[in-house]
């Protein structure tokens with residue numbers, strides 16, 4: 001089964017919902033309404049089945065075994081690599097490296113490419129709206145190397161100031177590392193423009209695709225990013241798996257990350273030679289079951305159709321925004337022109353955590369707090385927000401439930 005041959009044109013949210021067993025459960029005696037999708041999405045039955053089938057049917061370690069189980073497991077694991085390659089338009093499967101997630105992908109680049117290429121006085125550019133995962137590894141590197149971290153500012157809508165960005169680029173800029181879609185605001189950043197400007201000044205670019213990959217069409221060749229990272233668990237896949245895409249010419253000359261089995265060609269006590277890509281960066285037994293189940297998640301997305309998913313989520317975003325802006329005392333944080341289905345908001349005199357607890361009492365799961373973007377919260381002068389983030393299985397009726405829950409909470413708390 002290939003991804004393109006399975007795309008279906010029509011979209012039926014009830015049919016989608018039936019594929020997610022967790023959506024049937026009750027929380028505090030109420031039907032679950034799950035709006036914490038930017039933190040992690042729920043998993044369709046096909047992903048759960050893929051996990052169970054592996055453990056029940058062909059659990060074995062991969063790559064080195066010659067018995068049938070090992071061959072079956074290896075084939076299923078490597079098939080996911082091909083699916084990922086297609087999914088993000090990578091030129092070759094050697095450029096797809098399995099990691100534990102976005103965070104590990106960024107750290108891998110910081111510890112390998114970063115340590116090899118960043119020297120005292122060099123500059124790394126990130127933005128105000130980065131997740132802590134795309135701040136801390138670069139801070140650690142800058143401290144170690146005496147390099148400088150520079151920050152792209154944003155406007156009050158939560159959009160990057162591109163003129164200011166271009167002013168930050170100098171011959172000392174070695175890396176630009178930005179998020180494609182903000183997890184706290186929903187802003188879609190113009191990454192093509194950002195990458196092209198960085199390349200003109202000779203910098204390498206990493207794109208954090210943790211939030212974008214599930215919503216937008218990703219083509220790393222068209223984008224021309226040097227590195228692209230994302231996590232399976234935000235794409236209806238399992239936790240503990242992610243992807244680092246890197247251009248082959250960079251990956252080939254970068255030093256190794258972790259040492260151990262799988263990443264070697266030959267080991268003697270005098271010297272070790274390293275394996276070819278992508279295995280050079282996949283030391284030790286990988287997360288076999290979850291990589292296999294990630295393949296099922298990618299098939300679920302391509303069968304549902306990214307266009308369908310995007311259209312449905314845009315409708316939910318518009319519907320929710322129209323209702324929320326009417327609520328007294330409520331202010332949406334993040335009103336960029338280009339957004340995915342995330343609404344972050346604050347309500348006068350109400351702490352997001354209190355709101356979260358009251359909504360949970362009605363079975364509604366939202367995220368409250370700083371969303372691992374404390375510098376962004378500081379920029380807006382707030383400690384945190386309440387965030388509702390939408391996925392393919394959410395409905396307008398669920399948004400009505402959220403609005404009713406908020407109205408009641410406002411009455412109780414203000």
Ligand SMILES: Cc1ncc(COP(=O)(O)O)c(C=O)c1O
Nearest residue numbers: 101102103131133183210211231
């Ligand atoms: C934009 C962004 N970057 C990075 C991460 C970190 O992802 P993970 O925890 O899966 O490594 C997240 C997770 O919320 C995110 O939203």
